[in-house]
Amino acid sequence: MTEFRLGSKARDAGYRLAGFDTIGSTNSEALAAAAAGDPGGIWFAALQQTAGRGRRGREWHSPSGNLAASLMVIPDASPEQIATLGFVAGVALNSGLSSILPGGMVRIGIDGADGADGRSRIALKWPNDVLADGAKLAGILLEAAKTPDGRQAVIVGIGVNVVAAPEGVPYPATSLKALGIERSAEDVFEALSDAWVGAFGLWNDGKGVSAILERWRHSAAGIGAPVAISQDGIVRRGIFETIDSSGRLIIRDDDGARHPITAGDVHFGATASARS
Template sequence: MADFSLGPKARAAGYRLAGFDEIGSTNSEALAAVAAGDPGGIWFAALKQTAGRGRRGRAWESPSGNLAASLLIVPDAEPSILATLGFVAGVAMQNAFARVLPNGAVRIGIDGADTLDGSGRVALKWPNDVLADGAKVAGILLEMGKTPQGRNAIVIGIGVNVIAAPSGLPYPATSLLDLGYEHKAEDVFEALAEAWVDAFSLWSDGSGIKQVLAQWRASAAGIGSPVAVAQDGVVRRGIFETIDASGRLVMRDDDGARIVITAGDVHFGATASARS
């Protein structure tokens, strides 16, 4: 039986929780809740998803024992500002792992996916992944909804590979168990919900996005390394320079041209350097 709970910081901030052993999709549950009039500030957490999804409608495997969690909120911000909540979630997830994993537990990322100064253990991969040892250990999916009154709502979905990682992916993936650490999904969730309170407070309805992005960059994977970004069948290659003030990826191609990327699939290191 699932035993999800909120920590003292999340409870004090007024968050609520609905926990499940198994569910189709925590994001779908959250979207249904806002359509039914839920005011937001509620987490939906499950040990197993049977119909989970990732970016661009891709399936997201979540066997029993992994964590699927979605937060429904109705903040006072425009859709363009709400989109930056993915960076808030990344910062919260990185801080949650810092609480869950012992210091030094995860090696520096491989294949160019470490931080610029080489100090990274858990790294944030643009736009919405979390890496450990250079492999994906968690993913983030934002979906918009509307309240019955027409207000913008957003669901922040987070999947964490606690006991198992999906196979057959075009990129490396890992789990906390693969890394040698046995944790319950419930413990990871409580750490995440606590870390979210601080990151969301820093965001402050979008007025603190500069500070959030600064924290995100400090744990970013691949800055200063070769990067390849695939967009609708076209691959752009260059050096990953930074994330700009709007959260877009900035790269410099071989001719020295500055390219700003709004969306795409990112690959680092040897994969990025390969020529098709």
């Protein structure tokens, strides 16, 4: 049986938890809770998903031993502010994962995707991924639903490759086990649940968006380096300059023009520099 547990900060903050060995989709469970009138602040965590999904309807591979977790919250914020909850989750994941890395295991990431300080083993990849040594370690998916009383519920879905990573995917993937880190999905979830409390508190129903974005930038992969964004078959290349106050990726092209990007698949380093 699974032994998922909330961290002490999460328990003190009143979060609740439903843990599973196997589930179809933790996001689906959280959506159902919202539709049933749950007041929010509840995590759904599982060791395996059989019907997980990622961004743009893609399948999310989650074999037994990896972490699938979804949090349902009902924030008192505008739709524009709610859209930045993915950055809150990224900051929380970065903090939680970093807290369980063994000491002395920090090095530059591969493919030019190291952190802004040039040393971080864990780095955030726009818009909703976490990298380790330049390969995808975790992903985030936001979904929305209406509660019976008409409020906006948000599902923050998080998947972490703990024991295995998918192969044959567009962006290289890795797992904690492949990095030599022997921690369980339950350990990762406990660290994440506590880290979320701090990040969500900083966000403060959208009032602290700027502070969250600043923390995200500090741990971002590839700022100042070549980047390529694929959007519906069209590739735009330039230098990843920053993310703006709305969370859009800003790239600078060869002519010096700045372009805001709201969605797309991002590649760094040698992949971004290649011309096709």
